[in-house]
Amino acid sequence: MQAVTQTTNLFGRRLAGSFLYALTVSAVAMPVAIWAVGLAIGPQGLREKILTHLHYDHCGNCAQLPNARIVVQRTELMAAAAPMGPAALAIGGKGLFYDRADVAELVDPLWDRLDLIEGDVEIAPGLDCVLYADTHTPGHQCVYVETEKGAAAIVGDIARKVDLNLEQAIPPAIYYDLEKMRRALADIARRADVVLPTHDWDTMERGRIG
Ligand SMILES: [Zn+2]
Numbered sequence: 396m397q398a399v400t401q402t403t404n405l406f407g408r409r410l411a412g413s414f415l416y417a418l419t420v421s422a423v424a425m426p427v428a429i430w431a432v433g434l435a436i437g438p439q440g441l442r443e444k445i446l447t448h449l450h451y452d453h454c455g456n457c458a459q460l461p462n463a464r465i466v467v468q469r470t471e472l473m474a475a476a477a478p479m480g481p482a483a484l485a486i487g488g489k490g491l492f493y494d495r496a497d498v499a500e501l502v503d504p505l506w507d508r509l510d511l512i513e514g515d516v517e518i519a520p521g522l523d524c525v526l527y528a529d530t531h532t533p534g535h536q537c538v539y540v541e542t543e544k545g546a547a548a549i550v551g552d553i554a555r556k557v558d559l560n561l562e563q564a565i566p567p568a569i570y571y572d573l574e575k576m577r578r579a580l581a582d583i584a585r586r587a588d589v590v591l592p593t594h595d596w597d598t599m600e601r602g603r604i605g
Contacts, residue, residue, distance in 0.1 A: 445524060447551025448532040449475040449501075451494035453593070457505055465501070466518065467510040468526055471534025472501060493570075512536075527553055527579035529572040537583065545588025553579050554592045557601070561590060 407597045441460045446467040447453060459467050475498050480491035501509060516524045521541035528534060531552040538549040553576070554560040559585045571577040584591060591598045 421562035425518070443518065444470075445518070445535065445536075447549065448535040449497060450492040450532065450552065451497060452492075453492075453551065456499075456501060459462060459498075463508065464510050465508055466510045466512060466524065467501075468524075468534035468536050469513050470526075471529065471532060471536070472498070472509075472511060476502070476535035480554050485566070490558070496571060516557050525582075527582070528575065530576045530579045531567070531569055533569075533571060539586065546586055547589040548583055548592060549591050550583055550587075551593055554590060555594045557590050557592065557597065559593060560592075 420468070438460050439462055441463045444457060444460055444465050446457075446465065449467065449471050454467075457463070463574060475493040478489070478491035478493050480489045482489040485490075503521045512524060514526050518524060523539045524535045524536045526534065535551055535553060537553060540547045540549070549553060552567070552569070559565050560567055560580055564580060564581060564584075566573065566576045589601060591601060595601075
């Protein structure tokens with residue numbers, strides 16, 4: 396199957412063994428390769444689910460992966476549990492794009508499967524979570540994966556369009572600290588050979604590594 400071949404290329408050595416990951420991005424614009432991992436092994440076989448952040452369009456359905464550890468930054472869960480959104484805010488509102496049902500699921504039925512990490516953490520050789528605090532969210536992290544074509548960065552919502560946000564260095568509109576956002580974008584541009592934003596449909600093509 397073509398999609399599975401692409402997945403094997405993207406995740407290389409890790410798919411050669413039983414070391415399987417679901418690198419969670421968006422339910423809206425998940426790269427083909429990541430969908431293919433799920434299709435190939437099914438929800439039972441996924442061992443790790445890494446959440447870039449907890450906005451409602453990036454963290455749902457964790458309970459559908461019964462054997463997966465769920466990796467998220469502790470500061471992100473804390474921010475999601477008590478967001479400081481003004482109730483009158485036209486977009487985002489009091490919840491600031493966090494869904495209380497997602498938070499409730501994580502802190503109760505899924506609590507024992509949570510890996511609350513703090514800062515930069517190597518999940519496995521060639522698979523790193525990097526915290527970019529106070530950027531798109533207080534505890535947003537990116538996932539860097541070693542591939543045959545260099546470092547692929549799953550950047551969540553820190554970058555939404557590669558050309559606009561990285562090549563022209565114009566930050567996307569939603570951020571907590573503009574200076575930290577600019578530094579994060581510069582760091583991603585420096586580290587990554589392939590950048591995979593989750594709301595950029597070009598990711599569907601850019602994710603075809605190999
Ligand atoms: Zn977001």
